[in-house]
Amino acid sequence: xxxxxxxxxxxxxxxxxxxxxxxxxxxxxxxxxxxxxxxxxxxxxxxxxxxxxxxxxxxxxxxxxxxxxxxxxxxxxxxxxxxxxxxxxxxxxxxxxxxxxxxxxxxxxxxxxxxxxxxxxxxxxxxxxxxxxxxxxxxxxxxxxxxxxxxxxxxxxxxxxxxxxxxxxxxxxxxxxxxxxxxxxxxxxxxxxxxxxxxxxxxxxxxxxxxxxxxxxxxxxxxxxxxxxxxxxxxxxxxxxxxxx
Amino acid sequence: xxxxxxxxxxxxxxxxxxxxxxxxxxxxxxxxxxxxxxxxxxxxxxxxxxxxxxxxxxxxxxxxxxxxxxxxxxxxxxxxxxxxxxxxxxxxxxxxxxxxxxxxxxxxxxxxxxxxxxxxxxxxxxxxxxxxxxxxxxxxxxxxxxxxxxxxxxxxxxxxxxxxxxxxxxxxxxxxxxxxxxxxxxxxxxxxxxxxxxxxxxxxxxxxxxxxxxxxxxxxxxxxxxxxxxxxxxxxxxxxxxxxxxxxxxxxxxxxxxxxxxxxxxxxxxxxxxxxxxxxxxxxxxxxxxxxxxxxxxxxxxxxxxx
Numbered sequence: 001x002x003x004x005x006x007x008x009x010x011x012x013x014x015x016x017x018x019x020x021x022x023x024x025x026x027x028x029x030x031x032x033x034x035x036x037x038x039x040x041x042x043x044x045x046x047x048x049x050x051x052x053x054x055x056x057x058x059x060x061x062x063x064x065x066x067x068x069x070x071x072x073x074x075x076x077x078x079x080x081x082x083x084x085x086x087x088x089x090x091x092x093x094x095x096x097x098x099x100x101x102x103x104x105x106x107x108x109x110x111x112x113x114x115x116x117x118x119x120x121x122x123x124x125x126x127x128x129x130x131x132x133x134x135x136x137x138x139x140x141x142x143x144x145x146x147x148x149x150x151x152x153x154x155x156x157x158x159x160x161x162x163x164x165x166x167x168x169x170x171x172x173x174x175x176x177x178x179x180x181x182x183x184x185x186x187x188x189x190x191x192x193x194x195x196x197x198x199x200x201x202x203x204x205x206x207x208x209x210x211x212x213x214x215x216x217x218x219x220x221x222x223x224x225x226x227x228x229x230x231x232x233x234x235x236x237x238x239x240x241x242x243x244x245x
Numbered sequence: 246x247x248x249x250x251x252x253x254x255x256x257x258x259x260x261x262x263x264x265x266x267x268x269x270x271x272x273x274x275x276x277x278x279x280x281x282x283x284x285x286x287x288x289x290x291x292x293x294x295x296x297x298x299x300x301x302x303x304x305x306x307x308x309x310x311x312x313x314x315x316x317x318x319x320x321x322x323x324x325x326x327x328x329x330x331x332x333x334x335x336x337x338x339x340x341x342x343x344x345x346x347x348x349x350x351x352x353x354x355x356x357x358x359x360x361x362x363x364x365x366x367x368x369x370x371x372x373x374x375x376x377x378x379x380x381x382x383x384x385x386x387x388x389x390x391x392x393x394x395x396x397x398x399x400x401x402x403x404x405x406x407x408x409x410x411x412x413x414x415x416x417x418x419x420x421x422x423x424x425x426x427x428x429x430x431x432x433x434x435x436x437x438x439x440x441x442x443x444x445x446x447x448x449x450x451x452x453x454x455x456x457x458x459x460x461x462x463x464x465x466x467x468x469x470x471x472x473x474x475x476x477x478x479x480x481x482x483x484x485x486x487x488x489x490x491x492x493x494x495x496x497x498x499x500x501x502x503x504x505x506x507x508x509x510x511x512x513x514x515x516x517x518x519x520x521x522x523x524x525x526x527x528x529x530x531x532x533x534x535x536x537x538x539x540x541x542x543x544x545x546x547x548x549x550x551x552x
Contacts, residue, residue, distance in 0.1 A: 075533045095550075
């Protein structure tokens with residue numbers, strides 16, 4: 001289980017301190033799917049990055065299965081069982097898709113395993129295995145390969161930062177199925193940053209982040225009404241109702 | 246013949262296929278050809294007027310590999326060798342050259358390999374040249390290769406050069422002349438560290454219509470090392486050329502990349518790209534999310550970049 005207590009994150013810009021996240025607390029239970037949503041610039045991706053250790057929290061604690069991972073470096077968090085899919089994955093000159101997947105798996109993967117993984121994210125495997133993860137791949141292709149790097153092995157917690165971004169509708173439908181499958185199996189906890197209704201509807205719980213604060217968190221059916229119409233157009237309405245963690 | 250352990254080790258580093266005293270081969274050690282063999286289609290002859298060999302590859306050569314490694318293990322030695330390759334029309338051959346220096350003394354050890362290729366029509370030649378240095382001595386390990394290549398009509402020449410470690414100083418000069426319909430691919434991989442220096446000057450002249458050249462250079466400069474690349478493509482006909490130089494710079498290293506394109510025909514299409522930069526921090530972060538620490542991640546990025 002992931003437990004986050006009173007997490008804050010601030011940066012310094014032009015000599016001035018700016019609070020990006022303020023006193024955020026939440027949990028992701030074993031096998032649970034939590035979707036974090038909210039307006040752009042609200043702090044959603046910052047939460048994801050703080051969980052993986054890409055950013056260091058200014059205050060607060062992060063626990064994974066009872067272990068305090070707040071000060072662990074990225075690679076130790078990965079070893080502790082966290083998988084992370086970047087919103088904008090980096091490209092690697094000279095590295096093949098197969099090699100990247102093998103690195104993600106921590107072992108040399110046989111061809112048929114790689115092919116199976118790529119098929120799960122909607123890529124025609126044979127065409128991609130020996131291609132370089134470089135500028136010759138489109139943004140959508142990169143994104144699907146990125147998701148495959150997380151699916152390649154079992155984690156305690158998988159974090160996907162806007163998995164839908166840059167993916168065509170057909171592939172998106174396949175990805176939704178994959179997330180559904182992962183969620184149904186309940187073997188891994190899922191933390192997804194998303195704006196997509198289909199992904200949000202799949203969640204056990206939804207957390208809305210706005211202005212660096214949790215403005216709403218609860219079971220999906222309870223939160224969904226706040227994400228339609230007036231509530232999403234006027235995030236201030238959400239703030240006024242206070243956070244319910 | 247039996248080889249000593251140092252020579253065997255160096256050969257393993259410079260000959261990826263594994264050097265064997267079989268087929269057509271010539272092993273040069275400390276300025277002397279210590280063993281050589283011919284095959285049905287490839288004949289190797291010692292030069293009469295100067296150091297070196299002439300390699301004759303006949304038209305019926307089809308997929309054969311010729312191994313001509315050089316090992317210098319004597320500190321203080323300067324070995325200059327002239328090797329000429331005569332490749333007949335239609336021959337298909339792989340040539341694995343390469344030089345390794347083991348210097349355990351305080352004097353410099355140096356090898357200048359001067360190779361000339363005369364390639365006929367419709368031939369296909371793959372040439373690999375790996376440079377490597379080792380040894381606990383304080384003397385420098387120096388390699389200065391000179392390669393002149395004439396590529397006949399409709400022939401294909403691919404050249405892979407690799408210098409990954411241990412060479413203190415290298416100055417590479419490569420001149421290539423291409424006839425109509427010929428194709429050239431050059432891949433140059435280089436890593437320097439400490440105070441090493443590397444210079445690579447290359448000139449490709451495309452004389453014939455429909456000739457095409459691709460030159461890819463990838464390098465990593467660490468420590469206080471200095472690298473200079475100057476690939477030059479000259480288009481004198483309706484031809485295509487693409488030069489791509491990518492370098493990763495680290496620590497206090499210096500990298501100069503000077504791709505030059507020179508069109509002398511209205512139908513010549515020549516492109517160059519050059520980029521120098523540090524290791525992308527996002528790449529490091531991504532690999533760390535796989536469980537690699539920063540040092541391991543850096544190693545993987547470099548290894549794949551030079552792959």
